[in-house]
Amino acid sequence: MIEITNLTKKTRRATAIDNLTFSARPRECLGLFGHDGAGKSTLLKLLCGATRATSGTIKIYDMDISTHPIKAQTIIGYQPEFALGHGNMTVKSFLGFMAEVRGLRGQEKRKMVDRAIARLELWRVLDSPISALPPGHQRKVALAQAILHDPKLLLLDEPTEGLDTLQKQKVGTLIQSLTEDMTVIVASRNPEEFSSICQRALVLAEGRLLADTSVSELQHSSRHYQAITLAADTPLDLLALAVLPGVAGIEEDRHADGSVTVLAMPGQIIYPHVNALIANRRWKINALSLEPGRLSDVIHHLSQEAPN
Secondary structure, rough: OEEEEEEEEEOOOOEEEEEEEEEEOOEEEEEEEOOOOOOHHHHHHHHHHHOOOEEEEEOOOOEEOOHHHHHHHOEEEEEOOOOOOOOOEHHHHOOOOOHHHHHOOHHHHHHHHHHHHHHOHHHHOOOOOHOOOOOHHHHHHHHHHHOOOOOOOOEOOOOOOOOHHHHHHHHHHHHHHOOOOOOOEEEOOOOOHHHOOOOEEEEEEOOOEEEEEHHHEEEEEHOOOOOOEEEOOOOOOOOHHOOOOOOOEEEEEEOOOOEEEEOOOOOOHHHHHHHHHHHHHOOEEEEEEOOOOHHHHHHHHHHHHOOO
């Protein structure tokens, strides 16, 4: 169990984390969401012991990390947002070095390093200096060192930044598999990427906790929940869509010609009506999707409404 109580971090200029309290269960994946400057990275640094809190407590499996910092490091894995340092070391040397820092030796060290290399598909860059790698590969090396020692708590700061679409999918699958053995907290400015991975969402703004709820509940509060997004080569009859039962409005996508989103009134299911209209008018639709709700919109709204 991870327990954070009245956690506060003050700097000379501002309060970076403001009286935060929350807990996390074993094998739970939490999404830490918010705009830039919300306090996500600062919170992860506090949780891993990289920076000290002004006040409050952090307990990881009944261990207070302020009184047992070295012992806490053995059960925490941390992937920072920015460069790792040790840039002149090769990937293989760096992972071996980090394994030894974590107390791994001999055959166990080799096994854990090889497993991390395999999980992040780093075979081709093992002999490359970390500083020579593109940002996406540096991110994968950072994630590999964080999971070397099978931590009980894994802290990930923007783990998919700089990755292409396929790499993002693979890292997402890896994170899901890791939650079978450990608690994972993922900080991201792109919450949609983690909507199917995280069970809970913590929303931060200016260091304050605005929401602590399930991801699905957060999605349900989106005005795009149960909306239908359509794409066609020819213009659609927007008036015909707008007057369908349960429709709250129409949004046209400014960045994609022929793409519109049909919004649903709260509690209404509009998919059957939209589908029937498409069939009746014989529209040629290139893409149709049922929206689960847009986390980014909800987080933006919560941040805008938060008291100063």
